[in-house]
Amino acid sequence: MRLWAALALCAALAGCANGHVALLNDEGGGVGALVVIDPATGAERGQLTQANTRTALRGGQVHARPLKRNFDALLAVMPPPPKVFTLYFIEGTTQITADSAATLEDLRRAIGPTSDVQITGHTDTTGDAAINDKLSLDRATQVRATLVADGLPVADARVTGRGERELRVQTGPGVSEAANRRVEVTVR
Amino acid sequence: MRGTIAAGLLIAACLSTASAASVAQIGRIKSVTGSAAVIRGKTAIPAVAGQLLQAHDVIKTGAGGLIGITFIDNSRFAVGPNSSVALSEFEFDDTTHVGRSLTTINRGTLAVVSGQIAHENKDAMRVRTPTALLAARGTRFVVEVRP
Numbered sequence: 001m002r003l004w005a006a007l008a009l010c011a012a013l014a015g016c017a018n019g020h021v022a023l024l025n026d027e028g029g030g031v032g033a034l035v036v037i038d039p040a041t042g043a044e045r046g047q048l049t050q051a052n053t054r055t056a057l058r059g060g061q062v063h064a065r066p067l068k069r070n071f072d073a074l075l076a077v078m079p080p081p082p083k084v085f086t087l088y089f090i091e092g093t094t095q096i097t098a099d100s101a102a103t104l105e106d107l108r109r110a111i112g113p114t115s116d117v118q119i120t121g122h123t124d125t126t127g128d129a130a131i132n133d134k135l136s137l138d139r140a141t142q143v144r145a146t147l148v149a150d151g152l153p154v155a156d157a158r159v160t161g162r163g164e165r166e167l168r169v170q171t172g173p174g175v176s177e178a179a180n181r182r183v184e185v186t187v188r
Numbered sequence: 189m190r191g192t193i194a195a196g197l198l199i200a201a202c203l204s205t206a207s208a209a210s211v212a213q214i215g216r217i218k219s220v221t222g223s224a225a226v227i228r229g230k231t232a233i234p235a236v237a238g239q240l241l242q243a244h245d246v247i248k249t250g251a252g253g254l255i256g257i258t259f260i261d262n263s264r265f266a267v268g269p270n271s272s273v274a275l276s277e278f279e280f281d282d283t284t285h286v287g288r289s290l291t292t293i294n295r296g297t298l299a300v301v302s303g304q305i306a307h308e309n310k311d312a313m314r315v316r317t318p319t320a321l322l323a324a325r326g327t328r329f330v331v332e333v334r335p
Binding site: 018019020021022023024025026027031032033034035036037038039045048057058059071073074075076077078079081082113114116118120156158160162186188 | 213215216217218219221237238254255256257258260262264265266268282283297299301302306311316317318319320321322323324325326327328329330331332333334335
């Protein structure tokens with residue numbers, strides 16, 4: 001009876017939940033940081049800043065300890081990083097360059113039935129910004145139409161035109177630059 | 189009267205179509221092992237690879253259940269067995285990259301690789317456990333909550 005009362009009290013306070021957090025290295029090998037905050041007050045309880053350290057989340061200050069286990073089974077189901085394919089365009093058109101045909105073929109092969117696809121168009125700095133917004137969107141839309149025509153399941157893929165906002169090669173205004181006339185396709 | 193009801197149903201059908209179309213997709217299930225479900229409102233949908241996810245969906249796994257998820261900001265989750273993970277908030281503008289997210293784990297295990305929300309908005313990717321709030325600063329981590 002006393003045990004049940006204790007358990008009920010625990011549940012009510014949620015203070016007995018046995019929570020931990022472990023910081024791992026980034027997949028690139030670097031390491032970020034994780035800030036632990038008191039949810040009631042917003043006060044910081046401390047941070048994990050070193051890879052392969054862990055801390056309990058019971059309510060006190062962060063106390064970083066070495067991580068003595070791995071999460072291999074869990075991390076095996078972590079989806080791989082997204083892949084980005086870049087297609088280049090003939091100036092002022094929505095037609096890809098001959099050199100981009102091979103990339104388009106790689107892209108077709110990378111898209112599977114569960115792929116999440118995002119298509120973002122860009123232009124160089126020739127022409128005015130409003131026209132470039134439209135041209136970049138038209139390029140992205142054209143790429144999606146091409147993939148849909150090939151029978152790939154991307155009819156619901158998000159399409160964005162960023163105009164000349166995100167230059168791959170920095171140039172002044174009014175500069176024709178082949179590297180900036182592009183569509184980037186992210187396949188997740 | 190019958191005409192009024194029919195018109196009401198028609199309006200309701202139109203509204204639900206409109207709201208379904210305007211709900212933002214925030215991610216997609218990439219893999220499912222064992223028993224797993226997506227709770228959307230009051231409906232439990234068996235989780236399948238390829239399924240689109242929305243803000244407020246809750247991911248639940250049974251014993252042996254595992255799910256891999258990708259989000260539109262390029263962040264990724266691996267959800268372990270016996271878990272309950274709610275996608276409580278998720279906003280991301282893929283033109284400006286402004287956004288924020290809050291994920292709530294009530295039990296189980298969650299591995300996180302952060303994405304553009306964390307990289308471009310300070311402390312905007314957050315994970316809540318029953319006893320703490322975590323803010324990710326460009327990183328990979330694992331949260332575990334055991335009753």
